[in-house]
Amino acid sequence: MSTTVIPEEQAAPEIERQTMEVDIACAGFGPAMGGFLTALARVLSENAGDPAFESRAMPGMPLQVLCYERADDIAAGVSGVVTRGRAIRASFPELNPAEIPMAAEVKRERVLYLLDPVGASRRSLALRMADAALRMARVQDHAFELPWTPEFLNKHEGLILSIGQFNQWVGSQLMAGGQVQIWPGTPVSGPLMNGRAVEGLRLADQGVDKAGAPADGFMAGMDLRAQLTVVGDGPVGAVGQALDRALGLPAGHARREWALGMKFVIELPEGTELEPGTVWHTFGYPEPEIFGFLYVHPERLVSVGIFVPSWMGDPSRTAYRYLQHYIQHPALWKVLKDGTLRSWGAKSLEESGKHGEPFLSGDGFARIGEGSGSTNMLTGSGVDEAWATGTQLAEAVVELLRAGRGFTEENLKATYEARRRASWVERGAEEARNARNGFHDGMVKGMVGMALAGLTGGRFSLGAHIPPAYRQIRHQRPRLAARDAAELALADGRPLHDALMTARGWPEIPFDGRLLVTHQDALLLGGKVQAMPGFADHVVFLHPELCIACEDKTCVAMCSGQAITWGEEGVPAFEREKCVHCGACLWNCGQSPDGEHANIEFRAGAGGLHSAEN
Amino acid sequence: MSYPLHIVVCAGIVPDPLQTLEPVTTPAGPGLKNEMVLPAVLDPWAASALYEAADLAAKNPGSKVWLVSLGPKAKLQQVMMTVAQKVAFELVPIDGPIGGFPDAHSTAAVLAETIAALPGLDRGKLLLFGGWESATRGAGVTLQLVGERLGIADQFQGVDQIDLHEDGSFEVLERVEGGKHQVSVCAGAPAVLGWATGSLAEPRNNPQVGMANMRTIMPALQKAKAAKLDANGLRYVSVSLPKQQRETRVVKDRSPDEIARELAEWIGEEN
Numbered sequence: 081m082s083t084t085v086i087p088e089e090q091a092a093p094e095i096e097r098q099t100m101e102v103d104i105a106c107a108g109f110g111p112a113m114g115g116f117l118t119a120l121a122r123v124l125s126e127n128a129g130d131p132a133f134e135s136r137a138m139p140g141m142p143l144q145v146l147c148y149e150r151a152d153d154i155a156a157g158v159s160g161v162v163t164r165g166r167a168i169r170a171s172f173p174e175l176n177p178a179e180i181p182m183a184a185e186v187k188r189e190r191v192l193y194l195l196d197p198v199g200a201s202r203r204s205l206a207l208r209m210a211d212a213a214l215r216m217a218r219v220q221d222h223a224f225e226l227p228w229t230p231e232f233l234n235k236h237e238g239l240i241l242s243i244g245q246f247n248q249w250v251g252s253q254l255m256a257g258g259q260v261q262i263w264p265g266t267p268v269s270g271p272l273m274n275g276r277a278v279e280g281l282r283l284a285d286q287g288v289d290k291a292g293a294p295a296d297g298f299m300a301g302m303d304l305r306a307q308l309t310v311v312g313d314g315p316v317g318a319v320g321q322a323l324d325r326a327l328g329l330p331a332g333h334a335r336r337e338w339a340l341g342m343k344f345v346i347e348l349p350e351g352t353e354l355e356p357g358t359v360w361h362t363f364g365y366p367e368p369e370i371f372g373f374l375y376v377h378p379e380r381l382v383s384v385g386i387f388v389p390s391w392m393g394d395p396s397r398t399a400y401r402y403l404q405h406y407i408q409h410p411a412l413w414k415v416l417k418d419g420t421l422r423s424w425g426a427k428s429l430e431e432s433g434k435h436g437e438p439f440l441s442g443d444g445f446a447r448i449g450e451g452s453g454s455t456n457m458l459t460g461s462g463v464d465e466a467w468a469t470g471t472q473l474a475e476a477v478v479e480l481l482r483a484g485r486g487f488t489e490e491n492l493k494a495t496y497e498a499r500r501r502a503s504w505v506e507r508g509a510e511e512a513r514n515a516r517n518g519f520h521d522g523m524v525k526g527m528v529g530m531a532l533a534g535l536t537g538g539r540f541s542l543g544a545h546i547p548p549a550y551r552q553i554r555h556q557r558p559r560l561a562a563r564d565a566a567e568l569a570l571a572d573g574r575p576l577h578d579a580l581m582t583a584r585g586w587p588e589i590p591f592d593g594r595l596l597v598t599h600q601d602a603l604l605l606g607g608k609v610q611a612m613p614g615f616a617d618h619v620v621f622l623h624p625e626l627c628i629a630c631e632d633k634t635c636v637a638m639c640s641g642q643a644i645t646w647g648e649e650g651v652p653a654f655e656r657e658k659c660v661h662c663g664a665c666l667w668n669c670g671q672s673p674d675g676e677h678a679n680i681e682f683r684a685g686a687g688g689l690h691s692a693e694n
Numbered sequence: 695m696s697y698p699l700h701i702v703v704c705a706g707i708v709p710d711p712l713q714t715l716e717p718v719t720t721p722a723g724p725g726l727k728n729e730m731v732l733p734a735v736l737d738p739w740a741a742s743a744l745y746e747a748a749d750l751a752a753k754n755p756g757s758k759v760w761l762v763s764l765g766p767k768a769k770l771q772q773v774m775m776t777v778a779q780k781v782a783f784e785l786v787p788i789d790g791p792i793g794g795f796p797d798a799h800s801t802a803a804v805l806a807e808t809i810a811a812l813p814g815l816d817r818g819k820l821l822l823f824g825g826w827e828s829a830t831r832g833a834g835v836t837l838q839l840v841g842e843r844l845g846i847a848d849q850f851q852g853v854d855q856i857d858l859h860e861d862g863s864f865e866v867l868e869r870v871e872g873g874k875h876q877v878s879v880c881a882g883a884p885a886v887l888g889w890a891t892g893s894l895a896e897p898r899n900n901p902q903v904g905m906a907n908m909r910t911i912m913p914a915l916q917k918a919k920a921a922k923l924d925a926n927g928l929r930y931v932s933v934s935l936p937k938q939q940r941e942t943r944v945v946k947d948r949s950p951d952e953i954a955r956e957l958a959e960w961i962g963e964e965n
Contacts, residue, residue, distance in 0.1 A: 098902060149899075152776060153710075153733045181731040208714050245731060252768045258912045265776050286898040299898045383720065422714060609714035614898065618870075690710070694733065 095294075097282075098302045101137035103307035105281045105587040106147035106479070107268040107320075109154050112245065112449025112597040113147055114250040115470025116310060118171055120145065121259040123478050132482045144438065145260040148283065149481075150267040150313075150661070152610065155248035155269075156690040159427055160343055160383030162359050162375050163461055164185060164238040166504070167468035175657050180249045182242035182377040182693070184532030186235050187357030191203040191226040192373070194365035194409055200585040201367055202394070232459050232534035234363060234509075240357060240375045242345075242383070243463065244694045259574035265612070267684040269301055269320040270588075273311060276427035277443035280305040281319065284615060284684045290656075293614035308487040310473065311452075312466075313600045315430030316663030318618075318684035320438070320451040327439055334676070335436040336390070336546050337457075337516065338667040342399040342426040342640060343373075343385025344407065344602075344694045348597065349418035352380055361460075362412075366405040366521035367392060374412065381422070381693070384412065388638075389431065391519045391526075393554035394634035396580040397668060399426065399640065401438070401601045404589050408596075423593050425638035425694040432458045435546070436515045440500065441492035446473050454505055458512035458534055465505045472499040510536030518542040520552075547666040548660055548676050553634055581638060599642060602611060603658070609641055611657045612686035617652045617666055618685025619644065626671035626679045635680060638668040641689070661688035697862045698756030699883065700816050702809050704837060705740035705826035707765045709733070711829045715935050724795045724933040734769045736777050739825025743889035745897060748781030748825050750856065759814075762808055764788040764801060764921065771915050778911055779904035780897040784813065785911045787918040795933045795957040800923040800924050802839030810844060810918075819883050826851045826888030841886035848885040850878060854892055867938070 095406050102118075106113055124133055124143060135141040147460045160182075169175055177183040195211050196203060203211065213496035214224050271279040281304045287297035311319050315335075329335070341534060348354060354376045369392035375383045386406050388399045398651055407416050430450055437453030440446065448454070448469040455462035476495035477487075500506055511533065518529025521544070582588065589596050603609050619626050628650035636652055641660040647653030661686040669678035709715060709732035716727040726732070736744070744761060751757035760783065763770055767789040774785060788808055809815070809822070820845070824837040841849050853867035859865070862882035867875040869890050 100902060100905070119715060137776070155733045156770070181728070248772070252772060255771050256768065256915075261905075261908060262776075263775055263779060263899075263901065263904060265779065266901065283901060297895065298705075299900065302901050304901075605714065608710070610712075613895075614811075690733065691713070691918075693714075693728075 081202070082648060084407065085108070086683040088664065093463055095300045096153065096488070097300045100302055100304050102146050102304055102306045103135050103137050104143065104145040104310060105304045105311040106145070106312065107281055107450075108311070108317055109147050109149040109247065109251065109262055109264070110312060110449060110466065111246070112454070112466035112470040113310070113312040113450075114247060114254075115167065115171065116312065116448060116474045117145070117147060117254050117260045117262070117468035117470075118250060119471040119474030120477060121257050123420050123474070124220065124309050124461060125257055126258040128159050130486070137305075140398075142259070146270050147260065147262045148266045148281065149262060149264045150684070150686060151688055152265045152612070152686075152690055154251040154262060155244045156263050158323050159243035159341065159425070159463075159694065160241070160345065160377075161243060161463050162235045162238060162240050162373070162384070163464045164235055165464055166546060167464050167471060168239065171467070171471060179239065180244040182381060183246065184240045184356040184376065184378050184395060186359055186501065187355060188241060189229045189233075189235060189361070191233065192362045192376065193226070194359060194362050195222040195224070196365055197222040198405065198587060199394060200587075201365060203368055204522060205215070207364075207368055221411040221414060222409065229361075230531070230534055235461075235596040239407060240377060240383075241463070242377065244441060244691065245659065265686065267615070267686050268313065268319055269684040271311070271319050271326075271573070272305065273326060274301055277311045278323070278326060280309055284553040284686070287614045290617045295614075297614060303589055308477065309445045311445060312449045313553060314449065314451050316428055316661075316666055316682050318682075319450055320447065321682070323445070323447070324438055324560060327442065329436070329438055333435060333437055334546075335432050336549050336552070337431040337436070339387040339429045339431050340399050340426060340548060340638065340640065340662060340664045341385060341387050341429055342403050343383050343424070343694075344403065344421055345425075346382050346407075346416055347424045348380040348382055348421040349420050350380075352415065354382065354415055356558045363527075365409055366402045367394075369519070370402060370406070372406055378481060378536045382419070382626050384416065386509035387429070389519070390549050390552045393552055395592070395634045395637065395670065396584075397634060397638045398581055399638065399664075400473045400602070401578060401581045401586070401589070404596060405485065405586060415493035416595065419669045421593055421602070421605055423605055423691045423693045425663040425689055425691055426660055426664070428667065429462065430455060431457050431516070432573045434509045437509075442489045444487055446476075446487075446492050446496050448473050454509070456508045456512045458538070459508065461508075465508065468505050472496060472503065472505075475499060482693060498621060514539060514541035514544070516570055516669070517544035517546070520544050538571070548672065548677055550670055550672045553632060553668070553670045603641060605658075608690050609660055609688070610659055610690055611659065611685070617654055617656050619656070619659065620681045621651055621654075622681060623671075623673050624651045626673065630671050632670045634668045634670050635665045638664045640664055656685060661685065661687065696754040696756065697858055698819060699751065699754055699821055699859065700758055700760075700762045700819040701751055701823055701860075702762060702812070702815070703740065703744045703747050703764050704805055704822065704840060705744055706737045706828065707734040707763060707769055708737045710735050711738070717933055717935060718876045722793075724930050725793055729793050730889075734765070734773050736773055737825050738761075738829045739889060739891075741777070741825075741896075742892040742894070743823040743825055743887070744777070744783065745781060745894045746856070746889060747821075748783065748897070749894055750821075750858065751845050754858065758909075758957065759824045760786050760812060762786040762788070762805060764804060766789040766791065767918050768916060774907075774911050775904075775914070776861055776899075778907035779899040779901060782903055782907060783941040784915045785907075787915050788921045789918040790921045790923060795930065796923050797928050798833045798836045798839060798852075802836050802843060803837070804842045804921045804923065806843035809840070821847060821883055822886045824886075824888055826853070828892055835890045837886060844884070846884045846886050848880050849888075850880075850886065851888040852890045853887045854890050888926055
């Protein structure tokens with residue numbers, strides 16, 4: 081008898097559900113699933129008559145491979161990336177970046193240390209001294225360019241991609257082939273489990289109220305029963321999280337390091353000197369802990385953004401305002417100032433690497449991509465690794481099908497995990513394992529630790545005790561207490577983060593309606609934030625008393641879409657119609673009911689930010 | 695008692711109207727900036743027609759719904775992965791170079807020719823559905839022109855409701871000025887109905903409906919015939935798009951009445 085691992089508050093298990101038998105059920109369509117389905121579909125296409133690939137679920141039919149994606153369109157991926165693209169090029173040896181909208185080959189890389197031209201950045205004494213020395217050396221535009229790009233950061237001959245466009249390009253080819261099916265607009269609420277085995281997926285209930293109770297037009301989510309369930313729904317995906325809750329993580333592993341990536345896509349002015357393929361990596365501003373990037377796409381489009389990490393202990397992790405200050409840094413502003421904002425996006429990155437790696441496979445399931453801990457935090461690379469894990473799983477699946485062996489834990493370990501462990505993905509992950517340890521003690525120590533690990537191939541690194549994400553938020557009382565700032569924000573009718581930043585000395589943003597626009601306006605630029613009616617709230621505050629006791633309310637400050645706001649009686653309010661599904665609330669909660677996890681659950685939900693230019 | 699119908703829905707795909715749409719001049723005439731980059735959706739007006747068609751077909755067993763759509767095959771395929779989960783239909787794709795602002799006459803000619811050639815289509819049961827307008831392009835006349843070419847005289851536009859009678863006649867509510875409806879009774883098929891929004895909610899995504907549709911959609915897409923739209927020497931004087939009006943200000947120390955008054959004035963300026 082199977083049981084499901086879905087949040088108890090959703091529809092009761094006794095509800096009658098439709099069931100569909102398939103061979104391989106997949107959750108989430110991103111680069112990892114793109115790699116998996118591309119490699120698998122290619123083999124299925126080339127061996128159409130091979131009985132090894134006949135469906136067991138539907139005898140006489142080819143293998144039934146179905147992938148379900150939450151977003152309403154497979155082009156709704158929110159990320160602009162630079163990647164070495166080794167695995168992608170291995171899948172597409174003849175790849176011509178010109179075939180993929182917004183793709184460019186990397187031509188030039190710079191690493192810039194940005195000084196603080198404003199004076200509001202929280203810099204240590206050591207950093208202020210270094211800044212003073214650089215100013216005496218008369219650096220231009222308050223930026224010091226490293227004389228070389230460290231090899232571990234180097235993406236030369238790699239690719240600049242819009243993940244939305246790349247997903248669309250991959251997905252179109254897959255769907256045209258007809259060997260696999262990708263169904264967007266269909267969130268998966270969790271895995272169907274029998275003990276520690278996975279027997280398929282359950283789709284989210286539709287026609288329910290905010291709490292998940294059946295309402296008008298109720299349609300119970302269907303159960304998909306499958307021999308193999310492929311989990312590629314990312315670090316905040318409902319299926320991956322449910323598996324982590326049910327199975328735990330391997331001994332010594334924990335998911336404690338995160339970052340929010342937030343970026344603008346800007347159309348550069350005519351006559352810009354920035355050439356497609358240009359990559360800037362920056363650090364030092366707007367806060368020492370915040371890294372930044374600028375990637376130049378074809379047709380005068382540029383992705384420019386920042387990463388706000390969990391180890392930035394301050395509770396006012398106000399990414400949107402920080403991003404606005406970032407693009408106004410003189411080194412960036414001189415190339416961006418006459419540009420036009422076209423779109424905006426945000427996404428959580430799971431940065432624990434090997435420390436957060438879950439069980440990669442088990443009876444009936446395998447995990448790929450970012451949610452499987454594949455992102456390399458030394459090189460800052462995730463797409464290439466994710467794609468590679470997908471292709472490794474596809475090779476393993478083909479091997480098992482040809483051998484007539486089942487998708488058991490033992491067989492998947494011997495095929496998928498063995499391939500992954502023997503690959504460059506694993507070697508890179510080992511090198512990166514402790515590369516970011518120093519950052520928990522400050523930016524300078526962090527850079528030293530990163531350089532140490534990067535330049536020695538991970539043989540040397542700094543030690544660290546990394547606390548759970550909720551404890552990384554420092555419950556300190558700055559000059560202006562968080563509560564005072566929040567009251568100021570309420571009284572002033574402005575978002576909390578604005579009040580906090582202003583209180584700390586950051587200048588007001590000179591809105592121009594073109595490049596510097598309000599957060600609310602940005603939500604409507606170049607796309608839409610959408611939530612199909614009839615789904616339950618996917619952000620849930622578990623224990624109200626903990627929220628009431630929480631003074632920082634980092635969840636409100638960090639919410640990328642301003643979907644979480646101050647609610648009545650101290651419990652934040654959530655509007656799913658404004659949620660961009662960045663998942664930041666999951667790791668920006670300062671309260672924990674169990675000493676490890678947040679007091680917020682991020683469940684399966686439809687919609688999100690649908691912007692093609694991300 | 696039911697009355698089996700053959701409902702043909704003409705539904706184009708358009709760039710998602712909520713994306714940033716900028717008219718530009720291309721070598722092929724007026725177009726939209728980065729159009730191939732933009733995600734496509736079933737034209738929202740036509741989508742209403744499709745849902746109404748499916749509802750009408752479900753209430754009249756023995757009915758059948760065709761969805762005729764002209765567009766680049768790859769984009770059609772992508773849109774169908776969402777639409778196909780909602781209601782049952784048979785797709786009739788036409789692989790066309792649609793983009794920008796195509797000529798309604800050429801489009802109507804291709805659609806009418808395709809519909810006339812549908813195997814098994816009974817003209818005596820034919821209701822031709824579509825949107826009465828387009829969200830992002832179109833002159834609002836394509837459906838009428840298709841009807842003319844098929845020789846269908848009974849045409850209704852801005853339809854919000856159809857009530858089918860047992861004898862095959864039906865009552866139609868068409869939008870007219872002043873927020874009212876005009877009530878008409880038609881003797882029966884064939885007829886053209888250009889839908890406004892109808893009254894049905896967007897159907898839930900049903901994976902089983904999707905799987906059933908996909909058995910016919912994928913082969914149909916693979917066999918989709920290519921169509922070339924002839925501009926007939928058409929010269930475009932101007933094109934425009936519905937604009938998203940947005941003007942944000944942070945206002946303090948104003949009463950709700952004052953804000954409401956200003957909003958009313960602002961809305962009035964648009965008229």
